[in-house]
Amino acid sequence: MRRRLLAWLLPTTLALAAIWLWAAYAIVVHFVNVAYDRSLEDSVETIARQVVASDSGFSVDLPPAARQMLEFDRVDRILYQMVDDQGVRHVGNGEVPAPVTSQTNSHGNVFYDLTRDGQHLRAVQTRVSGAGGRFMLVRVAETRQKRNMLSREVMAYMVAPQSLFMAGIIVLIWIGVGRGIAPLARVRDAIARLDPSDLRRIDDHALPMELHQQVSVMNGLIARLAALLSAQRRFIADASHQLRTPLTNIRTQVELALRAGSYEDMRAMLEKVDAASSRLVRLTGQLLTLSRIEAGADGFAHRADFAIDAVVADVVAWSIPAALKKGIEIGFDAPPDGVPFHGDQHAIEQLMANLVDNAVNYTPAGGRIFVTVGKTGQGVQLIVQDNGPGLGAADRERVLNRFDRGAQPSGTGSGLGLSIAQEVVRLHHGTIRLDESTGGGLKVEVRLPLTVVPQ
Ligand SMILES: Nc1ncnc2c1ncn2[C@@H]1O[C@H](COP(=O)(O)OP(=O)(O)OP(=O)(O)O)[C@@H](O)[C@H]1O
Numbered sequence: 001m002r003r004r005l006l007a008w009l010l011p012t013t014l015a016l017a018a019i020w021l022w023a024a025y026a027i028v029v030h031f032v033n034v035a036y037d038r039s040l041e042d043s044v045e046t047i048a049r050q051v052v053a054s055d056s057g058f059s060v061d062l063p064p065a066a067r068q069m070l071e072f073d074r075v076d077r078i079l080y081q082m083v084d085d086q087g088v089r090h091v092g093n094g095e096v097p098a099p100v101t102s103q104t105n106s107h108g109n110v111f112y113d114l115t116r117d118g119q120h121l122r123a124v125q126t127r128v129s130g131a132g133g134r135f136m137l138v139r140v141a142e143t144r145q146k147r148n149m150l151s152r153e154v155m156a157y158m159v160a161p162q163s164l165f166m167a168g169i170i171v172l173i174w175i176g177v178g179r180g181i182a183p184l185a186r187v188r189d190a191i192a193r194l195d196p197s198d199l200r201r202i203d204d205h206a207l208p209m210e211l212h213q214q215v216s217v218m219n220g221l222i223a224r225l226a227a228l229l230s231a232q233r234r235f236i237a238d239a240s241h242q243l244r245t246p247l248t249n250i251r252t253q254v255e256l257a258l259r260a261g262s263y264e265d266m267r268a269m270l271e272k273v274d275a276a277s278s279r280l281v282r283l284t285g286q287l288l289t290l291s292r293i294e295a296g297a298d299g300f301a302h303r304a305d306f307a308i309d310a311v312v313a314d315v316v317a318w319s320i321p322a323a324l325k326k327g328i329e330i331g332f333d334a335p336p337d338g339v340p341f342h343g344d345q346h347a348i349e350q351l352m353a354n355l356v357d358n359a360v361n362y363t364p365a366g367g368r369i370f371v372t373v374g375k376t377g378q379g380v381q382l383i384v385q386d387n388g389p390g391l392g393a394a395d396r397e398r399v400l401n402r403f404d405r406g407a408q409p410s411g412t413g414s415g416l417g418l419s420i421a422q423e424v425v426r427l428h429h430g431t432i433r434l435d436e437s438t439g440g441g442l443k444v445e446v447r448l449p450l451t452v453v454p455q
């Protein structure tokens with residue numbers, strides 16, 4: 001992160017500094033030129049003042065001392081020349097070509113650039129008017145050495161503080177970026193320290209606002225993960241405990257059977273082993289169903305279109321032998337035109353099998369069970385009701401929890417059937433409600449929407 005930020009910031013800063021230096025050089029050159037142009041203009045005007053105009057023409061009075069002064073320069077070469085309107089050359093120390101431009105400054109003089117013998121020169125021309133429209137042009141040119149030297153000197157003085165200034169800025173950027181990303185490193189370390197067995201929220205105080213939001217989202221996820229992990233740990237502990245009871249029972253009975261004196265004693269004990277192993281088979285079957293449904297809860301792999309009334313009718317049909325055995329009457333009703341549905345058929349079978357199984361198990365002999373499939377506005381309604389003992393309001397609240405069999409459990413269930421039912425309902429984004437049936441027994445009502453929007 002720091003490297004990426006610096007990789008962007010440093011070249012940009014250096015490019016800006018280069019642009020600044022280039023602009024500064026242009027400004028320096030401009031003002032050096034302005035200064036030297038003024039002194040060049042002074043020279044040309046000094047010469048022009050020596051030109052005397054008369055009716056017969058022009059005469060120039062330039063004493064040798066004045067010439068020397070004019071030509072003297074430690075660094076540059078100075079040329080001057082006077083040409084009249086007839087093209088006649090008067091006084092001069094060399095050829096100064098005429099300007100290519102006629103643009104004059106506020107004093108009426110023309111400044112221009114020249115190249116002579118490979119040398120760059122700066123030149124100025126002034127005009128002295130005489131009688132009868134006659135005039136004389138005075139030109140002075142000088143090489144550019146002084147100008148270049150001064151520009152370079154000024155730049156050299158500027159570059160040193162500028163470089164120091166840039167170095168300071170780079171150090172500040174380095175420190176600033178470091179300080180800016182320090183909270184990121186803190187959060188990274190906190191995430192690295194997270195321990196699955198002890199999921200703590202990441203400390204989010206004194207974080208910059210942008211990071212605070214990320215960390216809050218992450219803390220939400222950590223809280224959900226922690227809740228899920230602790231629920232799973234509880235589930236494994238409960239499941240082990242449930243498995244242990246029938247297994248211990250089986251072991252005890254087998255040990256007793258081995259020591260039994262008669263065939264009848266042994267048979268009685270083996271019957272207990274049989275009952276305990278049936279409970280074990282039922283329990284492991286329920287555990288497996290629950291974990292399969294939970295595994296499928298995230299994906300929609302098993303979803304398909306099917307007639308839900310036919311599936312429920314099958315489940316009821318499978319329960320008839322058990323119901324008949326207990327002398328329980330079991331009724332079924334569904335709309336005659338069928339009820340199409342989209343969902344996980346196997347899960348719906350498990351849901352209904354558990355509800356009907358409960359009704360058969362907990363309704364005493366001679367009771368009645370009624371299963372209904374109906375259509376509602378946007379979904380289907382599945383009802384299983386019986387006229388058994390039912391459940392009190394407090395029990396109805398808790399029996400949906402895993403391994404919970406209510407305050408006064410009867411029979412030999414594992415307490416997972418209604419949890420499976422609830423999981424299937426959740427998978428289909430529906431609702432499940434436990435109520436008292438008209439016959440005083442339990443009424444379980446499930447509503448499932450027809451179109452499920454995956455979340
Ligand atoms: N139709 C019902 N009438 C009366 N009580 C019921 C009925 N259905 C469920 N219960 C009560 O709710 C409890 C939880 O039911 P659930 O189906 O979850 O577990 P279970 O039947 O005990 O075990 P299993 O996992 O084998 O189904 C039952 O133990 C029972 O006490």
Ligand SMILES: [Mg+2]
Pocket residue numbers: 354357358413415416417418
């Ligand atoms: Mg059950």
